[in-house]
Amino acid sequence: MTQPVRRRAPSAPGVPALAVLSYHLAAYRRTWRAGVFSSFLLPVLTVLGFGVSVGGYVDQGVDGVRYLDWIVPGLIASSALQVAVSESTWPVFSNFQWVKTYLAQSAAPLRVGDLLTGHLAFVLFRVLTSMAAFLLVTALFGAVRSPWAVATLPVVVLLGLAVAAPTFAYAATVSSDSWLAMLLRFAVIPMTLFAGVFFPVESLPLALRWLAYLTPLWHGVDLCRAATLGVAPQWSTVGHLLYLAAWAVAGWLLARRAFRRRLVV
Template sequence: MVVVRVAERARLPWVPAWAVFEHYLVGLRRTWRAGVFSSFLLPVLTVVGFGVGVGGYIDQGVGGVRYLDWLVPGLIASTALQVTVADSTWPVFSNFQWVKTYFAQSASPLRVGDIVLGHLAFVLFRVLTTIAAFLLVTGLFGALRSPWAVATLPVVALLGLAVAAPVFAYAAWVSTDNFLAMLFRFAIIPMTLFAGVFFPVESLPDALRWLAYATPLWHAVDLCRAATLGVAPQWSIAGHLLYLAAWAGVGWPLALRAFRRKLVV
C-alpha cells in the first residue's frame, strides 16, 4: 500500500480531476469498437423482444398508450442504472484489489477527491453515450412521442450520479467481489423488476409500492416516461430531482470517506 501523509499531500501541486477522466478515456479509445455494437444491439433486441413481442399481446397498451411507447422510457432508465452499476462495482474494486490503479494515482499529485470525481465523470460519460444510442434506436422505431425525450439525458446523468456515488463507496468498502454479485442479486435485479419499468407500480401491493417509490430508479423512470410521452410525471419534477440529488449528496461523502480510508494514511 502506498503511504501518503496528509501534511505532505497538502504541499503537492493540484492536478484536476480531468486528468483522471482523461486516463479512462485513453483506455476507452482502445476498446470502444467492442462496445459500439452492443450499445446499438441491446436496445434493438430489447425493443423488439419486449415492446413489439410482448406488446403484441397487450391490446389496450398501458393507460391508453401503446405498450412499446410506455416501456421505452423505463428501459432507458433501467439501462442507465445497469451501466452505472456495472462501471461502479468491479472496475472500482479492481482498482483497489487487483490492478492497484488508485494507489498509483494517489502516489501522484492527485488528491482523493480528484480520483473519485474523475472516475465518476467517466461513469457518467458512459451512461450518457449509451443512452444517446438508445434514444437514437428507439426513435427509429417511433417509440418517442415527444421532443422532450432529449430531457432524459440529464435525468439519467443525475440517476447515474445518485447510484454511482454510493456504489463507489460500497465497492471500495467490501473485501471480496462476492459482495458485488450480491448487490446485483438483491438490489439491482429486484429494483429493475419492481420500479415501474415493465408494469405500473400501482398494480403492486401497498408495501411493495412504497419500496418502489424509495428506489432512485422509479423516480428516473417517472421522469423519463413523462419526457418521452410528453405528459406530466406522477410526482412533481422538483421532488424527483431533489430525491435523486439527495442520493448523490449522501453517496459523495461516503465515497470520499471509503477511498480516503484505503488511500490516505
C-alpha cells in the same frame, strides 16, 4: 503489502479531476469499438423482445398508451442504472484490490476527491453515450412521442450519479468481489423488476409500492416516461430531481470517506 500514502488535506474536486477523467478516456479508446455494436444492438433486441413481442399481447397498452411507447422510457432508465452499476463495481474494486490503479494515482499530486470525481465523470460519460444511442434507436422505432425526449439525457446522467456514487462507496469497502455479485442479485435486479419499468407501480401491494418509491430508479423512470410521452410526471419534477440529487451527494460523501480510508493515513 502496499504502504498507504501519507495524509493529505481533503480538497474539493477541481481541475486535477480532469486528468483522472483523461486517464479513463485514454484507456477507453482501446476498448470503445467492442461496445459500439452492443450499444445499438441491445436497444434493438430489448425493443423487439419486450416492446414488440410482449407488447403484442397487451392489447390496450398501459394508461391508453401503446405498450412499446410506455416501456421504452423505463428501459432507458433501467439501462442507465445497469451501466452505472457495472462501471462502478468491478472496475472500482479492481482499482483497489487487483490492478491498484488508485494507489498509483494517489502517489501523484492528486487528492482523493480528484480520483473519485474523475472516475465518476467517466462513468457518467459512459451512461450518457450509451443512453443517447438507446434513445436514437428507439426513436427510429417510433417509440418516442415528444420532442421533450431529449430531456431524458440529463435525467439519466443524474440517475447514473445517484446510483454510481453510493456504488463506489460500496465497492471501496467490500473485501471480496462476491459482495459485488450480491449487490446485483439483491438490489439491482429487484429494483429493475419492481420500480415501474415493465408495469405500473400502482399494481403492486402498498408495502412494495413504497419500497419502489424509495428507489432512485422509480424517480428516473417517472421522469423519463414523462419526457418521452410528453406528459406530466406522476410526482413533482422538482421533487424527483432533489431526491436523485440527495442520493448523489450522500453517495459522493460516503465514497470519499471510503476512498480516504483505503488511500490515506
